[in-house]
Structure formats: structure tokens, C-alpha cells
Amino acid sequence: MNFIPKHILSKSTFIRSSQCLKSLHLYKNHYNLRDTISLSQQALFTSGTDIGLLAQGIFPGGVDASPADRFRFQESVSRTIELIQNGTEIIYEAAFQFDGVLAAIDIMVKKNEKWYAYEVKSASKVSGTYILDAALQYYVITKSGLRLENISIIHLNTSYIRKGELELRKLFKATSVLEEVISKQELINTKIEQAKITLADSMEPPVKIGKHCFEPYSCDFMGHCWKNVPQGSIFELAGMHKSDLFEMYESGITTIKEIPEDFPLKKLQKLQAEYFNKNEVFIDHQGIDNFLASINYPVYFMDFETFMPAVPMFEDTSPFQHIPFQYSLHYKKDRTSEVTHKDFIAQTGSNPSNAFILNLLSDTQNKGDILVYNLTFEKSVLKKLKTLFPEFELQIDERISRMKDLMLPFQDLLYYHPNMKGSHSIKNVLPALVPELKYDELTINNGNNASAAFEMLQKETDSxxxxxxxxxxxxxxxxxxxxxxxxxxxxxxRIK
Known part of the structure; x- marks a missing residue:
């Protein structure tokens, strides 16, 4: 077997370079500057790997060509060549290399002497990034000398409802992207050359911050590239398109204080800029009074957490279906009474929906308004539970009729604090109004991480x-x- 030199560019670093050449340079030369990967991001990576393995079951009996570790991909390339030459018809994690560019693909299938390539994605549809990804794979595979009859992306079918054991051919869909991939071959060649030039240069590319920091993914070097963006920057303005923000930034307007008085802003943006510059709180007293008059004690303060397994774990569920597993309830009899608390976190091993709704209905059976933050979400969860458990329809409807939304005063600009930074999310409202309470010190500090944590519990065995x-x-x-x-x-x- 001929010696295969270490690759210069991989599929993942190619996609990174397509988003930003500076990100590629930092990844290769200053990896230590990379932002910390969140629990939810790590869960996505793990889910992608697991789904790739699961999809192999669509084409059983294949041979795995994956390397022993990520530093030995050239062995995988050699193994793939050997398997093809020996007549293997199904190869998992086949790897190809051409002109210093490495590309592995999840499944290769030989049928009637023709090769078909399949890349598996833990998503419900084919995105432009996935097509670019497949275009690179097609480029490397065909330039290596193997003709492909077709290349497809295998993704999840959200219409699938699990009944008993998983039916992989119903759970997954295969979408051919051959035509789109062929049309991008010249572009792929150009992008490869740009990436190679970047990697050969020891200097950091002079790439300014821009929309590419967020598209198609939030860059994991933003902590480095955005470190000189000041507090109170224009990027805190609410409801403004990123293209407009970066146009302002390039023109020299970097902070809210620098925005000219005659600059065209929407209502929220004008309010935000005015009270940021005044460093004052805006209160629509009549609007707040009207909102408070609509709240009738006793009051339950309610919040749900859900998780969305890509692969349905339970009977009668679908990919990415919201499944409630936790709620918290604080309760006040009147404005001056002490607050009490109840909560529920489901056990693992079975669909938590039944235990969730039984406990919730029991804990909210007494009279009183039910206050939530973002009514749309909690209401949608309860409506879904109503279809799953029609025997509880009347009780669920009764709870929904009592629900009111604490987000409205902030969404409707009845109350605005400069420290909310243009957002009415509770994660921004709380530290602005009650500075001693913070989310950022918690181990789990947002809904995505909570969802990922509960999904991790399904497989965790360490008590x-x-x-x-x-x-x-x-x-x-x-x-x-x-x-x-x-x-x-x-x-x-009550708190000044």
C-alpha cells in the first residue's frame, strides 16, 4: 500500500473555512482561544454520532473503515481502498483523500456495480451547509478515482410515529443532492485553495466581525474576535437586522451613545437608546396598573422543561417532539403572604408525559391564576398533552383558562430597564430587576442545557x-x- 501523507484539510475544517477563514486559522494555530462548548452543543455532537451509527442499520452487514482514533485517518483511507478493491459492497465511515483534503462519509453502498454515497444528519431537512458538505465529499471521492452514481443525505422524518421497535426505513429519509453537489464542484475547488493559502500563512487573516460570525453556525471563537466590542454596543439593539447593525458598525457607530438623534429607529430601539443614554428605567404606570389589575390571587408561578429526542425513545412519539419532564411551581396566597414551592422531575426509562400531567393537575387543582413567562410555550405543551390524554381534556382546558403571561409588560414596553439590553427574555429581565439573582452561576442555566441534561440521564448509570x-x-x-x-x-x- 502506498504511503498516504497526513491531510491538510478535513471536511469539518473545510466547512469552518467556508464560514470564516479567520476561524480556520485560529482553530489550527490558537485552539486554546476557542470558546467553551456548552452542554447542549456537546449533546448535539453526541446525538449526531449516535444517529450515524443507528442509520447503518438501513444497510446492514457493512464493514467499518473508521480509524482507531482521530489521529490515524490515513489508516482509514488505506482501509477504504483495500475494502473497495476486495469487493466489499457496504462500507461504514469510508475515508478518501485527494491533494491533501480528507473526507469521510457515513455509508457507501455498491449496487449493480455502481457506488452510492450516503451522509447522515441528525436534522429534519437538508440545509445549504449539508449540501456544501456533501459537495466536498463528492469532490474528494470522485477526484480519488471512484465514480459515484448518486450521493444522498439521510435525515430524520418528523412524520414518523414510533410504534414498538424503531423502523429505520420509516424513521429516516434519503434525499438525493447529486444535482446540487455537481453544480458546486468549481466552488469547492476555489474554497479549498483559499483554505490552503490561509493555512500556509502564519499571519491571522484580517477578517472583521460580521454576519458570518453567526451563519450558518455561531462561531466558537467569538470570545476572541468580539473581545473589543464594548458594553452598550449597538449589537444590544433589539429587533434590528444583523446586516443593518454591521453597516452601522462599519460606518463608525459602535455604541448606543454614538447613534445620531435623527437615525431611523423603531419604537423599541428608540426607547432603548433614550433610556440607555439617560441610564433610567422607563415605566408606563397606567399600563402596569392595568396588567396588575388582571392578576387575581392566589397565584401559581409555573414553568415547564421539555426535551426533544431526535430519535423517538417512547411509543407514539416522533423525532424532535417536545416531551415535558419537569415543572416548578411557586405559590402565593396573596401579595403579602409567604411563597411556597413544589416541583416535579420525571424518572427515566419511560415516557414522562403521563406522570407529568398527573402531578401537575394535582398540584394546581386549587383556585388561582397561573402565571407563566411566555404563555405560548406552556400552552402548546398542555394542548399536546390534551391530545395524548383526552381523559384529562376538561382539566387541562381549565388550567389553560387560568394562565396569564408575565412576559407581556416587558414585551409590550410597559417596563424597560437599560440592563435588559433590548430583550424581554427572563434571562435578561431578572438580573436587570433583581440583580442579586443570576442564572450564569448555575450548572444548568438555560432550557437547552436542561433538555440536554435530561436526555443524558436516559443513559446515565452512575448514581x-x-x-x-x-x-x-x-x-x-x-x-x-x-x-x-x-x-x-x-x-x-414592593422592591424599590
Whole structure:
């Protein structure tokens, strides 16, 4: 077997270079500057790997060509060549290399003496990035001397409903992208050359921040590239297109204070800029009074957490279906009473929906308004549960009729604090109104991480880790509802 030199560019670094050449340089030369990967991001990577392995079952009996570790991909290339020459008809993780560019592909199938390539994605549809990814694979494979009859992306079918064991040919869809991929071959060649030039240069490319920092993915070097963007920058303006923000930034307007008085802004943006510059809180007293008059004690403060397994774990569920697993409830009998708390976190091993709704209905059976933050979400979860458990339809409808949205005063600009930075998310409202309460110090500090943590629990066997994750979930969701208690108290004027 001929010696295969180490590759210069891989599929993942090619996609990185297509988004930003500076990101490629930093990844190769200053990896230590990379932002910390979040729990939810790591869960996505893990899910992608697991789904790739699961999809192999569509084409059983294949031979795995993957390397022993990520530093030995040239062995995988040699192994792939050997398998093809020996007549193997199904290859998993086949690897090809051409002119210093490495590309592995999830599944290769030989049928009637023709080769078909399949790349598996843990998504519900084919994106432009996936097509670019497949275009590179096609480029490397065909330039290596292997003709492809077709190349397809295998993705999840959200219409699939699990009944018993997984039916892989119904769970997955294969979409041919051959035509799009062929049309991009010249572009691929150009992008490869640009990436190679970048890698050969020791100097960091002079790429300024821009929309590419977010598209198609949020860059994992933003902490480095954005370190000189000041607090109070124009990027805190709400509801403005990124293209307009970067146009302002390039013109020399970098902070809210620098925005000219006659600059065209929307209502929220004008309010935000005015009260940022004044460093004052805006309050529509009549609007707040009207909102408070609509709240009838006793009050439940309620929050849900859901998870969305890409591969349905339970009977009668579909890919990416929201499945509720946790709620938190704070309760106040009247404005001056002490607050009490109840919560629920499902056990693992079965669909948590039944236990969730039974406990929730029991814990909210007494009279009183039910205050949530972002009514649309909690209402959609309850409506889905109503279809799953028609025997509880009347009770669920009764709970929905009592629900009111604490987000409205902030969404409708009845109350605005400069520290909200143009956002009415509870993650921004809470520290602005109640500075001593913060999410950023929690182990689990947002809904995506909570979802990822509960999905991790489905496979976790270490009792200590299980206890730690459940406690972190409890702490996070409890803060969500306690945050609502304190925010409402601010509106009521009890905390100055």
C-alpha cells in the first residue's frame, strides 16, 4: 500500500473555512482561544454520532473503515481502498483523500456495480451547509478515482410515529443532492485553495466581525474576535437586522451613545437608546396598573422543561417532539403572604408525559391564576398533552383558562430597564430587576442545557452523576419560577 501523507484539510475544517477563514486559522494555530462548548452543543455532537451509527442499520452487514482514533485517518483511507478493491459492497465511515483534503462519509453502498454515497444528519431537512458538505465529499471521492452514481443525505422524518421497535426505513429519509453537489464542484475547488493559502500563512487573516460570525453556525471563537466590542454596543439593539447593525458598525457607530438623534429607529430601539443614554428605567404606570389589575390571587408561578429526542425513545412519539419532564411551581396566597414551592422531575426509562400531567393537575387543582413567562410555550405543551390524554381534556382546558403571561409588560414596553439590553427574555429581565439573582452561576442555566441534561440521564448509570444532574435541574427550574415571583413583586412596587 502506498504511503498516504497526513491531510491538510478535513471536511469539518473545510466547512469552518467556508464560514470564516479567520476561524480556520485560529482553530489550527490558537485552539486554546476557542470558546467553551456548552452542554447542549456537546449533546448535539453526541446525538449526531449516535444517529450515524443507528442509520447503518438501513444497510446492514457493512464493514467499518473508521480509524482507531482521530489521529490515524490515513489508516482509514488505506482501509477504504483495500475494502473497495476486495469487493466489499457496504462500507461504514469510508475515508478518501485527494491533494491533501480528507473526507469521510457515513455509508457507501455498491449496487449493480455502481457506488452510492450516503451522509447522515441528525436534522429534519437538508440545509445549504449539508449540501456544501456533501459537495466536498463528492469532490474528494470522485477526484480519488471512484465514480459515484448518486450521493444522498439521510435525515430524520418528523412524520414518523414510533410504534414498538424503531423502523429505520420509516424513521429516516434519503434525499438525493447529486444535482446540487455537481453544480458546486468549481466552488469547492476555489474554497479549498483559499483554505490552503490561509493555512500556509502564519499571519491571522484580517477578517472583521460580521454576519458570518453567526451563519450558518455561531462561531466558537467569538470570545476572541468580539473581545473589543464594548458594553452598550449597538449589537444590544433589539429587533434590528444583523446586516443593518454591521453597516452601522462599519460606518463608525459602535455604541448606543454614538447613534445620531435623527437615525431611523423603531419604537423599541428608540426607547432603548433614550433610556440607555439617560441610564433610567422607563415605566408606563397606567399600563402596569392595568396588567396588575388582571392578576387575581392566589397565584401559581409555573414553568415547564421539555426535551426533544431526535430519535423517538417512547411509543407514539416522533423525532424532535417536545416531551415535558419537569415543572416548578411557586405559590402565593396573596401579595403579602409567604411563597411556597413544589416541583416535579420525571424518572427515566419511560415516557414522562403521563406522570407529568398527573402531578401537575394535582398540584394546581386549587383556585388561582397561573402565571407563566411566555404563555405560548406552556400552552402548546398542555394542548399536546390534551391530545395524548383526552381523559384529562376538561382539566387541562381549565388550567389553560387560568394562565396569564408575565412576559407581556416587558414585551409590550410597559417596563424597560437599560440592563435588559433590548430583550424581554427572563434571562435578561431578572438580573436587570433583581440583580442579586443570576442564572450564569448555575450548572444548568438555560432550557437547552436542561433538555440536554435530561436526555443524558436516559443513559446515565452512575448514581452520583444522576443525583448531581437532577439537583442541577431542580435548582434551575426553581429559579425560573422564583424569578417570576420576584419580578412580579418589582412590578407591584414592593422592591424599590
Amino acid at each position: 452520583i452523576k444522576i443525583a448531581e444532574i437532577r439537583e442541577a435541574l431542580h435548582t434551575y427550574c426553581k429559579l425560573d419560577t422564583y424569578a417570576m415571583v420576584r419580578i412580579l413583586e418589582v412590578l407591584e412596587g
